[in-house]
Amino acid sequence: MxxxxxxxxxxxxxxxxxxxxxxxxxxxxxxxxxxxxxxxxxxxxxxxxxxxxxxxxxxxxxxxxxxxxxxxxxxxxxxxxxxxxxxxxxxxxxxxxxxxxxxxxxxxxxxxxxxxxxxxxxxxxxxxxxxxxxxxxxxxxxxxxxxxxxxxxxxxxxxxxxxxxxxxxxxxxxxxxxxxxxxxxxxxxxxxxxxxxxxxxxxxxxxxxxxxxxxxxxRGMLPGRAPRNVERQVVVRQTRWLRARMGGILDLRVGLGQAVAAGDELWSTINPFGRERNTVTAPADGWVIGATTLPLVNPGDAVVHLGTEGPAPS
Ligand SMILES: [Zn+2]
Missing domain, CATH: 3.40.630.10 (Zn peptidases)
Known part of the structure; x- marks a missing residue:
């Protein structure tokens, strides 16, 4: 107790x-x-x-x-x-x-x-x-x-x-x-x-x-706390992991919290000879709310967690 x-x-x-x-x-x-x-x-x-x-x-x-x-x-x-x-x-x-x-x-x-x-x-x-x-x-x-x-x-x-x-x-x-x-x-x-x-x-x-x-x-527990000035709050209604299509070394081109537009390059998979093999672009506008930290991928590995903005709760 x-x-x-x-x-x-x-x-x-x-x-x-x-x-x-x-x-x-x-x-x-x-x-x-x-x-x-x-x-x-x-x-x-x-x-x-x-x-x-x-x-x-x-x-x-x-x-x-x-x-x-x-x-x-x-x-x-x-x-x-x-x-x-x-x-x-x-x-x-x-x-x-x-x-x-x-x-x-x-x-x-x-x-x-x-x-x-x-x-x-x-x-x-x-x-x-x-x-x-x-x-x-x-x-x-x-x-x-x-x-x-x-x-x-x-x-x-x-x-x-x-x-x-x-x-x-x-x-x-x-x-x-x-x-x-x-x-x-x-x-x-x-x-x-x-x-x-x-x-x-x-x-x-x-x-x-x-x-x-x-x-x-x-919730009323800190009545003396002054409200914080939050410049921008993004409400994400849908999320999906974008996955590697090819195995190799990952060249991630976006950072956490970044906004991306449909068609923006998100990452490339490079082969061991340093030649670019596959570049993945954003399928839609969104925000990078999560990402892998491992610069190596197999096909199917989650690389970028893309959030889609939507309406604030009513
Ligand atoms: Zn946890």
Missing amino acids: LPDVPPGERADVRLKVSESYLAAPITVPVTVIRGEADGPTAFVTAAVHGDELNGVAVVHDLLYEVDLADLHGTLVLVPVVNVLGLTQRTRYLPDRRDLNRVFPGDPDGSATARHAHLVFSEVVAPCDFGIDLHTATSRRANAPQVRADLDGSPAAAAMAVASGAPFVVHARTRRGSLRRAAGAAGIPVVVFEGGEAFKFERRVVATVLECVLDVLAH
């Missing part, structure tokens, strides 16, 4: 989620920060995928860098949800399952399902809303973006827009994801994606931190 923290105080707890081969407790660190004033209860989770570290730095900034003296309500901060994946430097748990496919979990299920159940029942369920922090999967990078079901969850859509993220991406939920399980329990969740796995990228961390604070302000 999370502790009952008095107003104006914080508490660090270790939530036991499993036991090691040596019968030692395996715990998830959780910090509960309660403001002087009443307000909502919200969670911020990171590293549900154990190799996605930028969110760990975002939560640490919330813990140690941000002045939360004016906090209204309670923040439940979890810098590392998948402690076993993080310590073994992998996305998954030791039973090779993906934690973000088994929520809300099962107290009698697999090791991963039990872990999910404890996190869901102790951290997620007591909250009014939440924020889950991710990065691109290994060997890919994402432009900082917020993902929400813009049609299915008005509360999450409003949080996504209010975050001021440069890209608001409409994304239906996946079965077993924390976002879907929380939504089904009436707890709106937005997911931030930014940068690469296995890195602390300070610019990404700084951007996502501002977005998180804007979501908290939107």
Whole structure:
């Protein structure tokens, strides 16, 4: 159980989620920060995928860098949800399952399902809303973006827009994801994606931190926070991965966050003799919201994640 923290105080707890081969407790660190004033209860989770570290730095900034003296309500901060994946430097748990496919979990299920159940029942369920922090999967990078079901969850859509993220991406939920399980329990969740796995990228961390604070302000938890001046926010309604047609060495000609027009050259595949073999152009206008970081491709490998702009949620 999370502790009952008095107003104006914080508490660090270790939530036991499993036991090691040596019968030692395996715990998830959780910090509960309660403001002087009443307000909502919200969670911020990171590293549900154990190799996605930028969110760990975002939560640490919330813990140690941000002045939360004016906090209204309670923040439940979890810098590392998948402690076993993080310590073994992998996305998954030791039973090779993906934690973000088994929520809300099962107290009698697999090791991963039990872990999910404890996190869901102790951290997620007591909250009014939440924020889950991710990065691109290994060997890919994402432009900082917020993902929400813009049609299915008005509360999450409003949080996504209010975050001021440069890209608001409409994304239906996946079965077993924390976002879907929380939504089904009436707890709106937005997911931030930014940068690469296995890195602390300070610019990404700084951007996502501002977005998180804007979501908290939107929900009334930081009434003293001045609105941020966001120059341009792109609402992406459709996304698709453009894939390599030929194997070879990749010459990527676009960067993350860049706008492209139909017909623009996106990349070429070069053979070992340095001769260009195949150039791929944008099939439509859009934005580069993600891309591979590996300069080598086989046919079919995902190279550029293209987002198509659409109307803002009503
Ligand atoms: Zn992830």
